[in-house]
Amino acid sequence: MxxxxxxxxxxxxxxxxxxxxxxxxxxxxxxxxxxxxxxxxxxxxxxxxxxxxxxxxxxxxxxxxxxxxxxxxxxxxxxxxxxxxxxxxxxxxxxxxxxxxxxxxxxxxxxxxxxxxxxxxxxxxxxxxxxxxxxxxxxxxxxxxxxxxxxxxxxxxxxxxxxxxxxxxxxxxxxxxxxxxxxxxxxxxxxxxxxxxxxxxxxxxxxxxxxxxxxxxxxxxxxxxxxxxxxxxxxxxxxxxxxxxxxxxxxxxxxxxxGGNNVMIVLDDADVNQAASAAVFGKFLHQGQICMSLNRIIVHRNIYNEFVQVFKEKTAMLKAGNPANPEVFIGPLINEGQVNKIKSLVDQSIEQGANCILKGKIEGTFVEPIILTDVTNDMAVAKNELFGPVAAILPVDSEEEAIRIANESDCGLSGAVFTGDVEHGVNVALQVHTGMIHVNDQSVNCEPNIPFGGEKSxxxxxxxxxxxxxxxxxxxxxxxxxxxxxxxx
The missing domain is CATH 3.40.605.10 (Aldehyde Dehydrogenase; Chain A, domain 1)
Known part of the structure; x- marks a missing residue:
């Protein structure tokens, strides 16, 4: 380096x-x-x-x-x-x-x-x-x-x-x-x-x-x-x-x-390509070291496999390296202690049954993107705020299950809902216990004239x-x- x-x-x-x-x-x-x-x-x-x-x-x-x-x-x-x-x-x-x-x-x-x-x-x-x-x-x-x-x-x-x-x-x-x-x-x-x-x-x-x-x-x-x-x-x-x-x-x-344990709910009528693009940005901006970063991506099983494939393809395009290079999107984590914490959470979740479909190289303070699928809400990567470039994708069979899983967290900072029906998306968003949530957008949003803050922990x-x-x-x-x-x- x-x-x-x-x-x-x-x-x-x-x-x-x-x-x-x-x-x-x-x-x-x-x-x-x-x-x-x-x-x-x-x-x-x-x-x-x-x-x-x-x-x-x-x-x-x-x-x-x-x-x-x-x-x-x-x-x-x-x-x-x-x-x-x-x-x-x-x-x-x-x-x-x-x-x-x-x-x-x-x-x-x-x-x-x-x-x-x-x-x-x-x-x-x-x-x-x-x-x-x-x-x-x-x-x-x-x-x-x-x-x-x-x-x-x-x-x-x-x-x-x-x-x-x-x-x-x-x-x-x-x-x-x-x-x-x-x-x-x-x-x-x-x-x-x-x-x-x-x-x-x-x-x-x-x-x-x-x-x-x-x-x-x-x-x-x-x-x-x-x-x-x-x-x-x-x-x-x-x-x-x-x-x-x-x-x-x-x-x-x-x-x-x-802290946050932010969710993106992707309903079965969502534009998969757009949802995947938003999820990549909301997950990997600043290596996921943002309180609003996506922590859990909850996807309806009807489009789960398609979403996972598109998300993986888009993630693989991200350039990692020296952050001074304008082409680089993935830089280092703040210290090696944070790297060790991320590695531990990933290893625990794999032992708990998560499937690792993309495991980037870990070296020094660098963690390249990692994608875990078939994640459940009781796994380490779903229960803890990651603060690193690890995507946890959870399959669900219904909208009701997605909302329940989203709310099974002590945190409530930000979130997102993707759907082909905007007003229905708002209805879903209002059922998620969080201070901020965005329909057909990702979770990392700030505007100067809007109330920014969270619920619960x-x-x-x-x-x-x-x-x-x-x-x-x-x-x-x-x-x-x-x-x-x-x-x-």
């Missing part, structure tokens, strides 16, 4: 109080390229002291930011979108080197971030007060919307730039201060490069901070610190449960977008449009008694 050129050795500082500074930890971390394991850059980590300083900086700066003109905050968001576009080449390069993203996926991630920032430029104008009637004579009820104060944002490794920005931008636009803690493996694309974006647009110093930390050193400090009133977390269900529990303990709000709350406004603001009731009210004493 050829080595990707390292252009990231300038990312060695934390961003605290509007200044680039060295972390106070005694420990350092070396970021590695998942494609060839070459060292990208080393950074001295932040400490608990740095987390405390970041939250205090955000709290102090937020006081003035909350009082700023809505137009100022909106203009800042619009400029941020322009800066991201101007930095596209650099951001894409970082995503390729740091996360193993393909050129296609990296550009999609930048596009999504720009669209979200542009949408969130509307948030400052939605911080409205309203007047409501009262049952008490001559009383006026006023309801005001305020920023919560300071928001802590914890983001994952898979879509780090977008999933960080998805929480950071609306929180800032609503008048909050923000401290971000990106995944250690993707601390540049998930945090520091976003700090550079907002530094370029002239965001007030201290309002946005990024700490690159090791959880083994800081423990739960980032969540338990008394200043942040909302913790936004995107990641695994297991970690989300812990964060949700800590937030409950300290009476903070938690916005949680967690896939999370709490929604991101996008006015739903993000709800996550990062609070309301206050102020009543005004205009005429003296009679009291019995």
């Amino acid at each position: 050829s080595t990707v050129t390292n252009t990231l050795n300038s990312w060695t500082k934390q961003y605290i109080g509007g200044e680039w500074q060295e972390g106070n930890s005694q420990n350092s971390y070396t970021n590695k390229n998942p494609f060839d394991q070459s060292s990208l850059v080393s950074i001295k980590l932040a400490s608990i002291k740095d987390i405390d300083a970041s939250y205090k900086e955000a709290q102090q700066a937020q006081i003035h930011w909350q009082q700023s003109n809505p137009s100022e905050r909106a203009d800042m968001m619009k400029k941020a979108a322009e800066v991201v576009e101007s930095m596209r080449e650099e951001i894409v390069s970082v995503l390729i080197s740091e996360t193993g993203s393909s050129v296609i996926k990296a550009n999609v991630e930048v596009d999504l971030a720009i669209a979200d920032i542009q949408e969130f430029a509307n948030i400052p104008f939605k911080m409205n007060s309203e007047i409501r009637s009262s049952v008490i004579p001559d009383k006026e009820n006023r309801v005001y919307r305020f920023p919560v104060g300071v928001v802590g944002v914890i983001s994952p490794f898979n879509f780090p730039f977008y999933l960080s920005m998805r929480a950071i931008a609306p929180a800032l636009a609503a008048g909050n201060g923000v401290v971000a803690k990106p995944d250690l493996q993707t601390y540049i694309s998930g945090g520091l490069i976003i700090a550079k974006v907002f530094e370029k647009v002239g965001l007030p110093k201290g309002l946005f901070n990024v700490v690159v930390v090791d959880i083994a050193e800081i423990g739960d400090t980032f969540v338990e610190h008394p200043i942040p009133q909302v913790i936004s977390f995107t990641g695994s269900t297991a970690v989300g449960r812990r964060i949700g529990g800590l937030c409950g303990k300290h009476l903070k709000r938690a916005a949680l977008e967690l 896939s999370g709490l709350g929604r991101y996008g449009g006015e739903w993000s406004l709800d996550e990062f603001t609070t309301t206050r009731w102020v009543s005004v008694q205009k005429v003296p009210r009679p009291f019995p004493f």
Whole structure:
């Protein structure tokens, strides 16, 4: 494997109080390229002291930011979108080197971030007060919307730039201060490069901070610190449960977008070729390392064999290799631990009776596409979120069976239904217990003005449009008694 050129050795500082500074930890971390394991850059980590300083900086700066003109905050968001576009080449390069993203996926991630920032430029104008009637004579009820104060944002490794920005931008636009803690493996694309974006647009110093930390050193400090009133977390269900529990303990709000076990239901009147194309995209984009990736493909037995054949042919066309090559669609997984987990789930499922009709090569952090057929819902690949390029295809004898199997999961994030009858597809979609589902499309969909989030163990709350406004603001009731009210004493 050829080595990707390292252009990231300038990312060695934390961003605290509007200044680039060295972390106070005694420990350092070396970021590695998942494609060839070459060292990208080393950074001295932040400490608990740095987390405390970041939250205090955000709290102090937020006081003035909350009082700023809505137009100022909106203009800042619009400029941020322009800066991201101007930095596209650099951001894409970082995503390729740091996360193993393909050129296609990296550009999609930048596009999504720009669209979200542009949408969130509307948030400052939605911080409205309203007047409501009262049952008490001559009383006026006023309801005001305020920023919560300071928001802590914890983001994952898979879509780090977008999933960080998805929480950071609306929180800032609503008048909050923000401290971000990106995944250690993707601390540049998930945090520091976003700090550079907002530094370029002239965001007030201290309002946005990024700490690159090791959880083994800081423990739960980032969540338990008394200043942040909302913790936004995107990641695994297991970690989300812990964060949700800590937030409950300290009476903070938690916005949680967690894991998925997403299904595509292919009914017997579906266009097989179109369904297979969509399934390949929804399964293998970014090697399946997306919370919305298809985990179970449920196909009616009347078209099962045909679908499997077409799906296999399309999958075999995918090019794997160096993600810096624009023709490559399948790049590396984030680390070898994830590879070992995938291999274990595949081996268990084969032992349980799954038929492996395509088994790509596994080498280092690379897993080429794997297709398992005759999968049942009790097999390892169906019960667990895969987060890798493994397609599990389940046969069913009826629509009712497909819906039942789809709902036999503790998760409910995204999904898809393919059918020749769109309205019937909607009826089926409404019976699947999930936060998002798409008729005649695949499961990986994001739009800036639509509520994004899951049900059950896939999370709490929604991101996008006015739903993000709800996550990062609070309301206050102020009543005004205009005429003296009679009291019995």
